[in-house]
Amino acid sequence: MNARERLIQTIHHKEPDRLVVDFGAGGQTGMGACAVHNLRNALLGNTGYRVKISEPYQMLGELDEELRKNLHLDAVGINPPRNMFGFRNESWKPFTMPDGTVVDVPGDFNFTCDTDGTVYMYAEGDTSVNPRAKMSAKGYFFDALETLPPADYDHLNPADNTEEFSVLTPEDLEYFATQASTYYRESEYGIYMTLPGMAFGDIALVPAPWMKHPKGIRGVEEWYLATLAYPGYIKQVFEKQCEIALKNVELLAKAVGDKIQVVFASGTDFGTQNGLFLSAATYRDLYKPYQKAVNDKIHALTSWKVFIHSCGAIHEIIPDFIEAGFDILNPVQISAKGMDPSWLKKEFGNDIVFWGGGVDTQKTLPFGTPEEVYREVRRNIDIFSPGGGFVFNSVHNIQSNVPLGNILAMFRAVNDARNIYSTF
Numbered sequence: 001m002n003a004r005e006r007l008i009q010t011i012h013h014k015e016p017d018r019l020v021v022d023f024g025a026g027g028q029t030g031m032g033a034c035a036v037h038n039l040r041n042a043l044l045g046n047t048g049y050r051v052k053i054s055e056p057y058q059m060l061g062e063l064d065e066e067l068r069k070n071l072h073l074d075a076v077g078i079n080p081p082r083n084m085f086g087f088r089n090e091s092w093k094p095f096t097m098p099d100g101t102v103v104d105v106p107g108d109f110n111f112t113c114d115t116d117g118t119v120y121m122y123a124e125g126d127t128s129v130n131p132r133a134k135m136s137a138k139g140y141f142f143d144a145l146e147t148l149p150p151a152d153y154d155h156l157n158p159a160d161n162t163e164e165f166s167v168l169t170p171e172d173l174e175y176f177a178t179q180a181s182t183y184y185r186e187s188e189y190g191i192y193m194t195l196p197g198m199a200f201g202d203i204a205l206v207p208a209p210w211m212k213h214p215k216g217i218r219g220v221e222e223w224y225l226a227t228l229a230y231p232g233y234i235k236q237v238f239e240k241q242c243e244i245a246l247k248n249v250e251l252l253a254k255a256v257g258d259k260i261q262v263v264f265a266s267g268t269d270f271g272t273q274n275g276l277f278l279s280a281a282t283y284r285d286l287y288k289p290y291q292k293a294v295n296d297k298i299h300a301l302t303s304w305k306v307f308i309h310s311c312g313a314i315h316e317i318i319p320d321f322i323e324a325g326f327d328i329l330n331p332v333q334i335s336a337k338g339m340d341p342s343w344l345k346k347e348f349g350n351d352i353v354f355w356g357g358g359v360d361t362q363k364t365l366p367f368g369t370p371e372e373v374y375r376e377v378r379r380n381i382d383i384f385s386p387g388g389g390f391v392f393n394s395v396h397n398i399q400s401n402v403p404l405g406n407i408l409a410m411f412r413a414v415n416d417a418r419n420i421y422s423t424f
Contacts, residue, residue, distance in 0.1 A: 032400030271312020295325025
């Protein structure tokens with residue numbers, strides 16, 4: 001089997017010839033840039049190569065083709081034409097990370113620094129407006145800045161919270177079509193595409209860091225409170241977003257066709273470490289109908305499998321995800337309450353693909369020993385792999401400051417499980 005055939009088998013709950021592995025296909029399955037830099041130097045030598053920042057909000061590093069082949073990865077990703085700060089990943093220039101690693105950032109990655117070294121980032125690279133995110137002097141990723149005035153609750157207008165959603169332009173459709181055709185024709189990888197504007201209430205997107213002057217309810221706390229205090233308003237927002245999303249699914253289905261296998265549709269988190277942060281009834285009333293409408297349209301028009309990212313202890317609503325038409329669950333936070341790998345596989349392994357859950361990124365990977373990492377990876381592979389329906393990935397992105405030895409131990413365990421000889 002080649003990588004694409006392997007992925008197709010896996011997402012159809014058939015056991016492939018060997019374990020499918022993804023790092024870097026999506027903004028939730030990657031690695032911080034410094035981790036990529038260190039891994040690349042360890043495996044390919046220190047050639048002076050500068051890792052490109054594929055996603056500047058989280059400062060994720062691109063896993064280039066040479067590294068992807070060295071790691072025997074099985075998937076590649078197609079991201080929207082503009083990143084989380086609203087500019088394109090092009091016209092690269094150097095930027096120094098807190099540990100001294102020099103990476104390449106897009107040309108419109110324009111920033112300012114405070115006296116303490118805090119880095120401020122701007123929508124569309126326009127430093128004449130208020131910054132939309134900040135990264136501390138010792139940090140490795142950005143956090144949204146709430147520099148906008150509170151919403152006017154006496155005059156709420158759903159248009160304010162939906163101005164970022166629009167029907168895709170012919171240029172955008174051509175971009176997705178070209179990317180998909182190139183990967184389909186020139187590689188044997190499975191292809192994962194991030195759908196723009198499909199995630200309802202994703203708190204990472206609510207502040208809209210790519211917009212200079214967003215209006216409406218944009219604060220993180222404000223948004224969460226509004227789902228309880230103003231559910232009617234939230235539904236109006238979701239209804240308009242859903243209307244546009246359904247049109248974009250139709251357009252993308254025509255433009256891209258069945259060249260791709262997996263689409264990322266939602267990154268909305270519903271869980272905390274110990275349970276849901278909203279009731280299951282609220283999820284079913286407020287979110288599920290719109291997610292189902294989008295997923296039903298995708299399944300009616302394409303062969304794409306639909307990917308949802310939702311952190312935390314979400315076991316109670318996994319059956320709802322399945323009913324809503326999600327085919328793939330990520331990041332499979334095995335450290336959260338009720339998310340035991342063996343139980344998850346037994347209860348839901350026939351109905352949903354687990355894309356993640358390979359190793360805990362809260363404790364084991366950053367703070368364990370290489371031996372502990374190796375054992376946990378092998379154990380989770382043994383649990384999730386039988387019968388297919390498992391793509392190996394860590395629980396969310398690997399952070400930039402994770403020890404190199406632990407990352408190498410993870411890949412050594414993965415290769416041992418795949419019967420691939422490796423020297424690390």
